[in-house]
Amino acid sequence: MVQNFYTDDAVLRRILKNNLDPHFFEFADRQLSQFGERVAGEIDERARHTDRDGQPKLIKYDKMGEDISKVQVNEGYLKTVQETYETGIVGYPHKVIPELNEKGNYMFSYAQGYLLSQSEPGFYCPVTLTMATAYLIDHYANAELRAQFLPHVISTGEVELYEGATFLTERQGGSDVGANEVKAVQDGENYRLYGEKYFASNAGMCGVAMVLARMEGAPEGTKGLSLFLVPWEENRLNQKLSIRRLKDKLGVRAVPSAEVEFEGAMAYLVGDPKQGFRYMMEALNLSRVCNTVASIGIMRRAYVEARDYAKDREAFGGALTQYPMVQETLVNLITKLEVETYATFEVVKMFDDVMANSNALDEEKALLRLYIAIMKKETAEQAIEFSHEAIEMHGGNGYIEDFVPPRLLRDAQVLTVWEGTTNILGLEVLRLLEKYQVHEAFLKRLESAFK
């Protein structure tokens, strides 16, 4: 059994060593060694409990019958929340790391996400949403909103943490965002939201939600969508929003996913009202990288579970690893895993570069979007394939929830769906080809490796 997901992973260490400045690598190496032990130990134990027995619960009414729409999570999960955010997984790309006296980066954050996803991919969803929220507030909120909310969203323990959420999907369809109907009605300087969001992940746990809504008189389609910041608790206590129910999901059960009704919720406009959809799409690209990282995390765990089982398990007088077909399976898994891990962090490196460069060219941004789309699609499909192979390697045991692989499969299955289904990603690729001829830059970049 692996005791530390970081120190057991030579590939991740090599990637970080090659991509981080030596002093940053020294810091990251130390931090990840600690985190790697925690995710392989207590966080993994808590994740199993949350999945099997400790799922979030909706407390819809209080004893007097008042709608309170509270979400209750287990104690262990709360401990995981606290310990994880205090590592700076969300905070450090936005603020100075005291020990280094310099701002962090996404390479370090995504390395943490990769380790976390090996034991608790469900909770990596709220982390992702909080990362997206921090990105949107940091880039597009006005100074007042940024001062009020950003320190909480990027908290590493010094102030109260506000987890984030991004609410897009409505009942009429997830991918067809342009059909959204939630309305924003002006009330003084701010707005009040009315309507329903249908897959609102981290509802009840978030401190702020970033919500797409349509102002009165705004055009139909995505062009008419504006972005709003909605403080959750204040609106809940004022009964301006409520949760209808939590979704009963196949996997990623740690994250409460809800149907949320806005009944005049106070909301603050973020940025240009005509750019709401574009802002959200930028944040979605960040989330798609998270999805890719979560996928290789699940792939890694599936491989490790399959490998360790094959080493320990004996059949026909020998360990499974001595049999050629088992060897072939393991070799195929490790090969794909290592290559996709290198490729994923290559994308992370590009993401960091583009994020750090406010003058990045449209061509560079389009190329990054292409890499994100193709890698999100590929790794998500592989996460399912790897989980399936891990189950098969365990034989009948692999079908039993006492073992890890069934949970991996249930959790992996969402990765091809949320943050854009594979069909939506296919359309993204086509759009990038037609609008930017991005294949030319893509091939040029590959060809440069052979010169």
Place this chain on the structure above:
Amino acid sequence: MNQRLSRVTIKANDLIQLVKRGMVELKETVTKLSQADDQVKLMYPKKLAKNMSDLFEAVVALEQIQEGETLNRDLAIAEVFIHQTFKSNDYQADPLALNILICS
């Protein structure tokens, strides 16, 4: 991605040829699709995305060899990956490669 593959072995050169052929095919496919009707065009983006991720990953695998930190292992990884990806009907897996990967 701007690493150069100057120190690769003969074996890696074979792999490079396979990847280069894939790149030519991708170029041809994109040209063909750009001239196709919308209905046809809209049928293949996922396949195209898969071709692209295969090529990207293959080049990344080759670049690890260039870094030369763990040459034998990286070569074995690239070899198995590229053979699996671009020559799916090839049954001649290299037992040495299997050994390197299984034992590590």
